[in-house]
Amino acid sequence: MVLMRRDYWRELNPLRETINNIFDELVSRRLPIFQGWGEWKPSIDLIDKGVQYVIRADLPGYSPENMRIQVQENSVIIGGEVQEEKDLKDGEFQVKERSFGSFSRTIPLPTQIKPEEARATFKNGVLEIILPKVEVPKGRILEIETD
Numbered sequence: 001m002v003l004m005r006r007d008y009w010r011e012l013n014p015l016r017e018t019i020n021n022i023f024d025e026l027v028s029r030r031l032p033i034f035q036g037w038g039e040w041k042p043s044i045d046l047i048d049k050g051v052q053y054v055i056r057a058d059l060p061g062y063s064p065e066n067m068r069i070q071v072q073e074n075s076v077i078i079g080g081e082v083q084e085e086k087d088l089k090d091g092e093f094q095v096k097e098r099s100f101g102s103f104s105r106t107i108p109l110p111t112q113i114k115p116e117e118a119r120a121t122f123k124n125g126v127l128e129i130i131l132p133k134v135e136v137p138k139g140r141i142l143e144i145e146t147d
Contacts (some may be wrong), residue, residue, distance in 0.1 A: 014081040041105045042078065053109060053131040069129060071115040076129060080105040
């Protein structure tokens with residue numbers, strides 16, 4: 001009787017090749033699930049106040065001059081940019097953690113709004129956008145006519 005030793009590593013080759021192929025596809029195709037990783041986006045609150053939506057976005061370090069807001073019937077796009085401090089006259093950085101660069105964030109809205117009536121304010125690093133909703137036509141109850 002001859003005993004044969006099983007080669008477990010050889011048996012795992014098809015699994016290893018499958019996993020390698022998956023990773024190769026992810027890297028070569030740049031699937032959407034990996035797009036945008038590492039991008040900074042502001043934290044927001046979307047509040048439904050009945051006749052209007054209110055968006056509050058935390059934008060520390062930004063000023064109204066370096067922000068842009070695009071309002072559409074069913075979404076809002078907030079974008080902005082902060083420049084890096086390059087000229088440091090008194091000393092040198094020991095720690096540098098503050099972020100800089102640009103961002104863009106699209107916020108979909110559950111119902112349509114009136115873009116022409118939207119307004120925005122900025123105070124203490126918080127952007128607030130007021131978005132009046134489109135008035136939904138109310139139906140009516142029909143009376144049934146009889147002869």
